[in-house]
Amino acid sequence: MPNQAVPSQAVPSQCQHSEFGLIARYFTPSPPGSDAGVALGVGDDCTLLLPAAGQQLAVSVDTSVAGVHYPADAPAEAVGHRALAVSLSDLAAMGARARWCLMALTLEEADDAWLEGFSRGFRDLAEASGTALVGGDVTRGATAIGVTVMGEVAPEAALTRHGGRPGDLVAVTGALGGGAGGLALWQRGERDPSHPLLLRYLRPQPRLAAGEALRGLATAAIDISDGLLADLGHLLERSGVGATLDPAALPLAEGLVEALGEEGACQAALAGGDDYELLLALPAERLDEARTRLAALGLPLTVIGRLEAEPGLRGVAMPSRSGWQHFLAAGSEGAGGAT
Amino acid sequence: MPNQAVPSQAVPSQCQHSEFGLIARYFTPSPPGSDAGVALGVGDDCTLLLPAAGQQLAVSVDTSVAGVHYPADAPAEAVGHRALAVSLSDLAAMGARARWCLMALTLEEADDAWLEGFSRGFRDLAEASGTALVGGDVTRGATAIGVTVMGEVAPEAALTRHGGRPGDLVAVTGALGGGAGGLALWQRGERDPSHPLLLRYLRPQPRLAAGEALRGLATAAIDISDGLLADLGHLLERSGVGATLDPAALPLAEGLVEALGEEGACQAALAGGDDYELLLALPAERLDEARTRLAALGLPLTVIGRLEAEPGLRGVAMPSRSGWQHFLAAGSEGAGGAT
Missing domain, CATH: 3.90.650.10 (PurM-like C-terminal domain)
Known part of the structure; x- marks a missing residue:
C-alpha cells in the first residue's frame, strides 16, 4: 500500500519492496534453508515458515510507543532491545521456545544513527534468544514498534494463567x-x-x-x-x-x-x-x-x-x-x- | 508493559488483561475448540494455535497509519476493513489460505462510535475470509493499526514473485x-x-x-x-x-x-x-x-x-x-x- 502523503523517499513506504530495502540495510533476516525454519524469506508478499510437526504455535504482539512505553530519549539500542524483549517475555510466560518474529516499525524520520543502534539492540537479543526476524514493514508516522513473536510448545506443555490451585x-x-x-x-x-x-x-x-x-x-x-x-x-x-x-x-x-x-x-x-x-x-x-x-x-x-x-x-x-x-x-x- | 504516561484509563494500557477488555467489547475472538485451530484463545500471555500438519505457514504484517495510508476522515468501518484487507492481500498473493490474525491497535482516544464502526468493518471481513482474530493489543498513541496475518499453504504450492519465465x-x-x-x-x-x-x-x-x-x-x-x-x-x-x-x-x-x-x-x-x-x-x-x-x-x-x-x-x-x-x-x- 503506498505511503500517500510522504513527499520524501527517505523512509520507504509500506511497499513490500522498499521496506525491506531499509530493513536489509540494518537487519539481517535469517536466510531460508538455515535452522531457522524459513522456507521463503523476506522479499515476497509473505514469509513462508516451517512449523515443527506436532507443536502448538504460541503467538503474541506488543506495541511500544515512544513517550508512552519508553522515554522518547531512551538510547536507540535499548529501544530495539526492549521492543523485542517485551514480546519474547510473553513466550517465556507460556514456556514456549522462541522461533520467529516480525517487526512493524513506524518512524517519524529515518535517522541512520538511531536506526543503527535500534537494529543492533533488536538483533543482538534476537540472536541471543534464537529468534529469527522473518519479516516486517516500515511506515512513516509517530514512532512506534510493533513486534509479533511466534514460538512453539508441545501440546499440554504450555504454562497458562489458569492452572493455579489452592495450596500452590x-x-x-x-x-x-x-x-x-x-x-x-x-x-x-x-x-x-x-x-x-x-x-x-x-x-x-x-x-x-x-x-x-x-x-x-x-x-x-x-x-x-x-x-x-x-x-x-x-x-x-x-x-x-x-x-x-x-x-x-x-x-x-x-x-x-x-x-x-x-x-x-x-x-x-x-x-x-x-x-x-x-x-x-x-x-x-x-x-x-x-x-x-x-x-x-x-x-x-x-x-x-x-x-x-x-x-x-x-x-x-x-x-x-x-x-x-x-x-x-x-x-x-x-x-x-x-x- | 504499563502505559506509563497515560493519566486516563479510557484506553487500556498494553496490559494483556485490559487490552482484551477493550477488544472483547468490540470484537469477538474465535473461541478455542472451534474449527479455527485455536487451542488457547485470548486472555493469556500468548494465544496457542494448531497449525495443520504438513502445511507451510505464510505470515505478513502491515501497518496502516491515519493520514498516511488512509485519509484521517475515512469512515471507521472502512478503516477496519482496509487494515485487515491489505494484510490478507499478501496471503492472497501467495495462494495461501487465511487462518489467523493479530491486531495491534494504537489509538489517540477511545471513541465508542469509531471503535464500533472500526470493529464491524474488521470483523465482517475476518468472517467473510475465514480469518480468526486470535489476539492483539491496544495502546495509546497516534492512531495506527498493525495487522499480522497467518495463513497456510502446502509445500511447493505457494505463488511467489520469483517463478516468472520468459514467454509467460x-x-x-x-x-x-x-x-x-x-x-x-x-x-x-x-x-x-x-x-x-x-x-x-x-x-x-x-x-x-x-x-x-x-x-x-x-x-x-x-x-x-x-x-x-x-x-x-x-x-x-x-x-x-x-x-x-x-x-x-x-x-x-x-x-x-x-x-x-x-x-x-x-x-x-x-x-x-x-x-x-x-x-x-x-x-x-x-x-x-x-x-x-x-x-x-x-x-x-x-x-x-x-x-x-x-x-x-x-x-x-x-x-x-x-x-x-x-x-x-x-x-x-x-x-x-x-x-
Missing part, C-alpha cells in the same frame, strides 16, 4: 522493582549505562530459558509486565483462586532501596511494571526441582506467598486504583511525552 | 485504478458510499479465493498495492526477466474514465496504488483454465503483456521517479495529514 506456592524468578526503579532513575537524569537499575529497565531479559525449564513443574505462570499485584491479579482471576503474599519476602532488585528508599522500593516491587520476571504457581513438592533447574540458569526463585481457595489478595495493602497508578502517585512521573 | 503472459485479476480513483474522489468531497470507485478504495477485496484457485497455474504472483508498474517491477526483478506491456489492454475500474479522464485513468491503472488485485505470470497454455477458475469466482482475468528474457519494461512510458509519485504529481494530493 507463589514464586518469582529474579528480582523485582528494577524496571520501575530504573525508569525513576532515568527520569532523574541517571545515564550510567552500567547502573544495575538502568540495566534492568533498559535491557530487560525475557526469561525464555526459565519458562522452558519450568514446564511440567509450574501449574500457572505470567510475566510481570504491569507490576506484581496487577499480574498476580490476572493469574488469580484466571485460576479462580486467591492468595496471601508476604511482602517481606519480595526479592528487591540490586540498588533499589538506595534509589527509592525502603517504602519506595517495596512499592516498586509490588506495583512497578517492566520487570519481565516470571510469576509462578508451584506445588510445594516441586520447589526444590524448580530451584535446581533455575539455578543452572543463574536465576534465583523466591517464594512470596501461597494460593488459597478464598478469592482476593491478602497480606498487602492494595493500592487505591491500580498498582501502577499507585506507584506513579508515590513518586514516579511516567515516561513523559504522551497525553 | 502477464495478467491481472479484476480492474485497475479504482484505488487511486476512489482516493481522488474522496479528496474532492465525494461521499456516496455506493460510488463504485469509493467502494474500490474504501473496501478493497483481498483476492484470497483467486490466489488459491491460481495455485498450480500461475508461475509468479504479487498483489497490486503500490501500483501496477511498481509491483510488476518487483516481480520482474525477483524473476530475473523483463516484460512488454500493452497499456490499451488495461482493465479500467468502473467509473474511472468519467472521474479522471482518459489520461488520468490510464495513469491511475498503471501507477496508482491500493487496487489489491493480483498480478500474475502465466504460461499461455494455462490461460483458459485460469479464466475458467476465476470466472467461477465472478472475477475476470485480463492479459496485459508478456514476460521476456531481456530485462526492463517496454510498452509504457516509465514515470520519472516511482509510479505512485508520478500519479501524485499528475493530480492527486495524497491522503494528507502526515509530514
Whole structure:
C-alpha cells in the first residue's frame, strides 16, 4: 500500500519492496534453508515458515510507543532491545521456545544513527534468544514498534494463567522493582549505562530459558509486565483462586532501596511494571526441582506467598486504583511525552 | 508493559488483561475448540494455535497509519476493513489460505462510535475470509493499526514473485485504478458510499479465493498495492526477466474514465496504488483454465503483456521517479495529514 502523503523517499513506504530495502540495510533476516525454519524469506508478499510437526504455535504482539512505553530519549539500542524483549517475555510466560518474529516499525524520520543502534539492540537479543526476524514493514508516522513473536510448545506443555490451585506456592524468578526503579532513575537524569537499575529497565531479559525449564513443574505462570499485584491479579482471576503474599519476602532488585528508599522500593516491587520476571504457581513438592533447574540458569526463585481457595489478595495493602497508578502517585512521573 | 504516561484509563494500557477488555467489547475472538485451530484463545500471555500438519505457514504484517495510508476522515468501518484487507492481500498473493490474525491497535482516544464502526468493518471481513482474530493489543498513541496475518499453504504450492519465465503472459485479476480513483474522489468531497470507485478504495477485496484457485497455474504472483508498474517491477526483478506491456489492454475500474479522464485513468491503472488485485505470470497454455477458475469466482482475468528474457519494461512510458509519485504529481494530493 503506498505511503500517500510522504513527499520524501527517505523512509520507504509500506511497499513490500522498499521496506525491506531499509530493513536489509540494518537487519539481517535469517536466510531460508538455515535452522531457522524459513522456507521463503523476506522479499515476497509473505514469509513462508516451517512449523515443527506436532507443536502448538504460541503467538503474541506488543506495541511500544515512544513517550508512552519508553522515554522518547531512551538510547536507540535499548529501544530495539526492549521492543523485542517485551514480546519474547510473553513466550517465556507460556514456556514456549522462541522461533520467529516480525517487526512493524513506524518512524517519524529515518535517522541512520538511531536506526543503527535500534537494529543492533533488536538483533543482538534476537540472536541471543534464537529468534529469527522473518519479516516486517516500515511506515512513516509517530514512532512506534510493533513486534509479533511466534514460538512453539508441545501440546499440554504450555504454562497458562489458569492452572493455579489452592495450596500452590507463589514464586518469582529474579528480582523485582528494577524496571520501575530504573525508569525513576532515568527520569532523574541517571545515564550510567552500567547502573544495575538502568540495566534492568533498559535491557530487560525475557526469561525464555526459565519458562522452558519450568514446564511440567509450574501449574500457572505470567510475566510481570504491569507490576506484581496487577499480574498476580490476572493469574488469580484466571485460576479462580486467591492468595496471601508476604511482602517481606519480595526479592528487591540490586540498588533499589538506595534509589527509592525502603517504602519506595517495596512499592516498586509490588506495583512497578517492566520487570519481565516470571510469576509462578508451584506445588510445594516441586520447589526444590524448580530451584535446581533455575539455578543452572543463574536465576534465583523466591517464594512470596501461597494460593488459597478464598478469592482476593491478602497480606498487602492494595493500592487505591491500580498498582501502577499507585506507584506513579508515590513518586514516579511516567515516561513523559504522551497525553 | 504499563502505559506509563497515560493519566486516563479510557484506553487500556498494553496490559494483556485490559487490552482484551477493550477488544472483547468490540470484537469477538474465535473461541478455542472451534474449527479455527485455536487451542488457547485470548486472555493469556500468548494465544496457542494448531497449525495443520504438513502445511507451510505464510505470515505478513502491515501497518496502516491515519493520514498516511488512509485519509484521517475515512469512515471507521472502512478503516477496519482496509487494515485487515491489505494484510490478507499478501496471503492472497501467495495462494495461501487465511487462518489467523493479530491486531495491534494504537489509538489517540477511545471513541465508542469509531471503535464500533472500526470493529464491524474488521470483523465482517475476518468472517467473510475465514480469518480468526486470535489476539492483539491496544495502546495509546497516534492512531495506527498493525495487522499480522497467518495463513497456510502446502509445500511447493505457494505463488511467489520469483517463478516468472520468459514467454509467460502477464495478467491481472479484476480492474485497475479504482484505488487511486476512489482516493481522488474522496479528496474532492465525494461521499456516496455506493460510488463504485469509493467502494474500490474504501473496501478493497483481498483476492484470497483467486490466489488459491491460481495455485498450480500461475508461475509468479504479487498483489497490486503500490501500483501496477511498481509491483510488476518487483516481480520482474525477483524473476530475473523483463516484460512488454500493452497499456490499451488495461482493465479500467468502473467509473474511472468519467472521474479522471482518459489520461488520468490510464495513469491511475498503471501507477496508482491500493487496487489489491493480483498480478500474475502465466504460461499461455494455462490461460483458459485460469479464466475458467476465476470466472467461477465472478472475477475476470485480463492479459496485459508478456514476460521476456531481456530485462526492463517496454510498452509504457516509465514515470520519472516511482509510479505512485508520478500519479501524485499528475493530480492527486495524497491522503494528507502526515509530514
